[in-house]
Amino acid sequence: MAKIAILGYGTVGSGVYEVIKTNQAIVNANAGEDIDIKYVLDLRDFPGDPVEKILVHDYDVILNDDEVSVVVEVMGGVEPAYTFVKNALLKGKSVCTSNKALVAAKGPELIRIAKEKNINFFFEASVGGGIPIIRPMKECLTADDILEVSGILNGTTNYMLTKMADEGWEFDKALKTAQDLGYAERDPSADIEGYDACRKIAILTSLYSGKNTDFEKIYTEGITGITATDIKYASAMKMVIKLVAISMKEKDDKGNEGIVSMVCPVMLDRVHPLYGVNDVINAVFVKGNVLGPVMFYGSGAGKLPTASAVVSDVVEAVKTCKNEYIGWDAEELKLMSVGSVRRSFFVRMKGSEKDKLAEAESIFGPVTVVKAPGVDGEFGFVTGEMSEDDFNGKYEKLDGAITRIRVNQR
Amino acid sequence: MAKIAILGYGTVGSGVYEVIKTNQAIVNANAGEDIDIKYVLDLRDFPGDPVEKILVHDYDVILNDDEVSVVVEVMGGVEPAYTFVKNALLKGKSVCTSNKALVAAKGPELIRIAKEKNINFFFEASVGGGIPIIRPMKECLTADDILEVSGILNGTTNYMLTKMADEGWEFDKALKTAQDLGYAERDPSADIEGYDACRKIAILTSLYSGKNTDFEKIYTEGITGITATDIKYASAMKMVIKLVAISMKEKDDKGNEGIVSMVCPVMLDRVHPLYGVNDVINAVFVKGNVLGPVMFYGSGAGKLPTASAVVSDVVEAVKTCKNEYIGWDAEELKLMSVGSVRRSFFVRMKGSEKDKLAEAESIFGPVTVVKAPGVDGEFGFVTGEMSEDDFNGKYEKLDGAITRIRVNQR
Numbered sequence: 091m092a093k094i095a096i097l098g099y100g101t102v103g104s105g106v107y108e109v110i111k112t113n114q115a116i117v118n119a120n121a122g123e124d125i126d127i128k129y130v131l132d133l134r135d136f137p138g139d140p141v142e143k144i145l146v147h148d149y150d151v152i153l154n155d156d157e158v159s160v161v162v163e164v165m166g167g168v169e170p171a172y173t174f175v176k177n178a179l180l181k182g183k184s185v186c187t188s189n190k191a192l193v194a195a196k197g198p199e200l201i202r203i204a205k206e207k208n209i210n211f212f213f214e215a216s217v218g219g220g221i222p223i224i225r226p227m228k229e230c231l232t233a234d235d236i237l238e239v240s241g242i243l244n245g246t247t248n249y250m251l252t253k254m255a256d257e258g259w260e261f262d263k264a265l266k267t268a269q270d271l272g273y274a275e276r277d278p279s280a281d282i283e284g285y286d287a288c289r290k291i292a293i294l295t296s297l298y299s300g301k302n303t304d305f306e307k308i309y310t311e312g313i314t315g316i317t318a319t320d321i322k323y324a325s326a327m328k329m330v331i332k333l334v335a336i337s338m339k340e341k342d343d344k345g346n347e348g349i350v351s352m353v354c355p356v357m358l359d360r361v362h363p364l365y366g367v368n369d370v371i372n373a374v375f376v377k378g379n380v381l382g383p384v385m386f387y388g389s390g391a392g393k394l395p396t397a398s399a400v401v402s403d404v405v406e407a408v409k410t411c412k413n414e415y416i417g418w419d420a421e422e423l424k425l426m427s428v429g430s431v432r433r434s435f436f437v438r439m440k441g442s443e444k445d446k447l448a449e450a451e452s453i454f455g456p457v458t459v460v461k462a463p464g465v466d467g468e469f470g471f472v473t474g475e476m477s478e479d480d481f482n483g484k485y486e487k488l489d490g491a492i493t494r495i496r497v498n499q500r
Numbered sequence: 501m502a503k504i505a506i507l508g509y510g511t512v513g514s515g516v517y518e519v520i521k522t523n524q525a526i527v528n529a530n531a532g533e534d535i536d537i538k539y540v541l542d543l544r545d546f547p548g549d550p551v552e553k554i555l556v557h558d559y560d561v562i563l564n565d566d567e568v569s570v571v572v573e574v575m576g577g578v579e580p581a582y583t584f585v586k587n588a589l590l591k592g593k594s595v596c597t598s599n600k601a602l603v604a605a606k607g608p609e610l611i612r613i614a615k616e617k618n619i620n621f622f623f624e625a626s627v628g629g630g631i632p633i634i635r636p637m638k639e640c641l642t643a644d645d646i647l648e649v650s651g652i653l654n655g656t657t658n659y660m661l662t663k664m665a666d667e668g669w670e671f672d673k674a675l676k677t678a679q680d681l682g683y684a685e686r687d688p689s690a691d692i693e694g695y696d697a698c699r700k701i702a703i704l705t706s707l708y709s710g711k712n713t714d715f716e717k718i719y720t721e722g723i724t725g726i727t728a729t730d731i732k733y734a735s736a737m738k739m740v741i742k743l744v745a746i747s748m749k750e751k752d753d754k755g756n757e758g759i760v761s762m763v764c765p766v767m768l769d770r771v772h773p774l775y776g777v778n779d780v781i782n783a784v785f786v787k788g789n790v791l792g793p794v795m796f797y798g799s800g801a802g803k804l805p806t807a808s809a810v811v812s813d814v815v816e817a818v819k820t821c822k823n824e825y826i827g828w829d830a831e832e833l834k835l836m837s838v839g840s841v842r843r844s845f846f847v848r849m850k851g852s853e854k855d856k857l858a859e860a861e862s863i864f865g866p867v868t869v870v871k872a873p874g875v876d877g878e879f880g881f882v883t884g885e886m887s888e889d890d891f892n893g894k895y896e897k898l899d900g901a902i903t904r905i906r907v908n909q910r
Binding site for chain 1: 519520526527529630631632635639640641642643644645773776788790793794795798804807808809810812
């Protein structure tokens with residue numbers, strides 16, 4: 091029998107408890123031995139709750155119990171989670187976590203300790219909630235040179251953008267509704283500013299590059315600038331606007347290869363695999379040099395889907411007698427500048443096409459004009475393909491520019 | 501260094517050779533040791549080809565070479581593949597195969613021998629080509645009671661149905677084009693009659709149920725009955741027709757639980773996750789009791805994607821020192837009758853709505869009439885939800901019935 095401890099009895103922690111109890115026989119069979127929750131750690135008391143009898147407030151009880159072989163960390167945040175996890179690993183206990191902040195900040199060190207101790211540090215639930223993506227990347231896509239990992243990694247903003255497109259809602263109404271439904275926190279900045287998606291794409295980039303990706307160096311632009319009018323233009327072009335987290339191998343102007351990563355709203359056309367990913371669904375798109383594109387799609391958040399991914403890590407940790415090495419070194423990945431990424435750009439401009447198109451084309455060269463029904467006093471256009479740097483230089487010169495949104499993925 | 505042999509130098513076999521040579525450094529790093537192709541077995545000669553020097557015509561050379569630790573079987577068909585694979589396993593060599601006919605027919609026995617010999621029999625490429633689905637099901641979706649595995653598992657028919665919908669082609673033109681493009685064989689029956697999808701859903705059903713699924717007992721209906729007119733009706737309803745392979749846990753009228761599996765054309769509406777899966781793309785949809793729905797999407801066939809999946813199995817076979825047990829017993833799964841599956845049905849009927857609707861409603865109860873632009877002398881309708889058995893009894897009584905197609909997935 092494998093004894094485990096759950097650190098944190100919040101949304102995900104109570105979900106982990108529920109998933110194990112609900113599917114106990116299946117979980118035991120898959121793990122090859124019975125899994126028993128010996129402790130739940132939380133500062134709070136839960137009188138009358140089933141965990142009441144196994145609840146502890148002092149982490150040392152868990153740390154010093156040699157019977158506990160797997161620790162589930164679902165507290166969130168870097169501290170005290172980091173200290174707790176590190177000490178568990180040093181004591182020879184495998185750790186499974188859903189904590190993307192912890193993994194993005196401290197991944198390589200915790201992976202190294204797990205390797206040294208010949209145990210495991212697993213974090214499937216830290217990206218894409220219930221969608222299996224980390225284990226498939228490390229254990230299934232092993233014959234390929236991974237050229238791109240991109241995706242819709244934040245359910246809250248995807249819900250908001252879906253509602254803005256389908257219902258014509260303004261940003262504020264979409265945010266308020268997302269908050270009312272419990273998708274967005276009262277301080278929604280981690281979602282709407284793109285910080286959450288940024289940490290997740292940093293983790294995925296570290297995994298496929300093998301080097302540590304500093305999430306603070308990823309160009310990140312959220313959806314706070316996206317308006318109902320922008321979406322009218324997108325609809326007129328039969329496109330959708332999605333918050334896409336992108337990581338891909340690119341060549342710069344001098345032919346140097348590198349990885350470029352960014353999080354930003356992108357207009358996607360109907361043939362793009364992420365086009366139909368709506369509501370709180372997440373999807374991760376991976377492109378291999380021989381495999382071509384594959385996509386993983388599912389519930390990117392939510393108590394039970396996230397808990398399902400955590401418990402599948404617990405099953406793997408119990409089943410596996412040795413370290414499954416995850417190639418993610420402490421050496422920092424030098425990200426390539428986003429300035430060299432080439433694509434088209436959608437621009438909104440004050441004035442009429444008649445008066446201002448010539449000026450726009452004198453700066454950008456030939457553009458495709460876009461008209462959105464019911465939008466007056468301005469017009470939109472899509473540029474030809476150019477680099478970010480090139481575009482930014484030109485956009486600065488444009489008199490009457492309202493906004494710009496990247497088109498497609500590259 | 502791990503020495504491997506490839507049995508069969510056809511499309512997939514030459515792809516496996518190409519993938520290993522192209523991505524040799526990546527493959528070696530992921531496997532943890534160098535992978536060297538020592539032999540290629542084929543009856544033919546390939547003068548001037550890079551494999552010329554390692555080509556053998558006699559399987560015993562491979563079988564009796566103790567240096568060969570992994571055998572890749574990509575010949576297709578049950579014999580002689582079965583004999584070759586069985587003998588390799590008995591000699592203690594792991595086997596990786598893309599051969600769905602072999603896996604569907606002989607899976608449990610080969611899995612048992614691999615377990616007894618503490619080696620591995622892997623078959624990721626046998627379902628969904630390059631899409632990782634078998635390993636994710638066995639190693640990632642381990643916290644869930646799997647309630648449903650359904651998908652678009654045949655690229656040829658999906659290409660044909662996509663073209664019929666997008667271009668208005670008749671069945672014969674779609675088939676001819678698929679053959680010209682090399683998607684369909686000269687004898688296309690395995691694709692268009694649904695036999696290929698049937699073997700694949702049998703494999704997936706065996707994997708999640710743990711018992712052996714006899715593919716001959718799966719209700720299978722291909723796309724040969726689908727016409728351009730059917731698709732006009734589907735378009736009028738903003739639906740698409742897809743060849744869907746379905747396997748799900750159901751309860752019959754008496755409350756008995758079981759698994760029902762079928763392959764048939766189904767009309768899907770726009771919110772269905774398989775709605776947007778077009779061309780030769782395959783997708784597998786899995787529903788867990790706590791995870792909810794996840795979907796795996798990618799190239800379901802093709803030389804390099806399939807070879808990528810085979811090589812990922814080779815990497816896993818080399819990396820793994822012991823048997824990774826796949827719970828698929830020889831005991832036969834007793835499939836539940838499809839007769840109890842409840843859903844709506846689309847029906848085409850000769851005559852006019854004015855003359856014949858009352859008759860239809862006297863048999864089926866209230867129906868929703870569907871009109872397709874440019875289709876005269878007949879009309880269509882969608883029934884309420886009822887069981888297959890119930891529907892079939894009623895449909896037999898309908899005078900002037902042209903065809904019927906199942907609607908949605910349940």
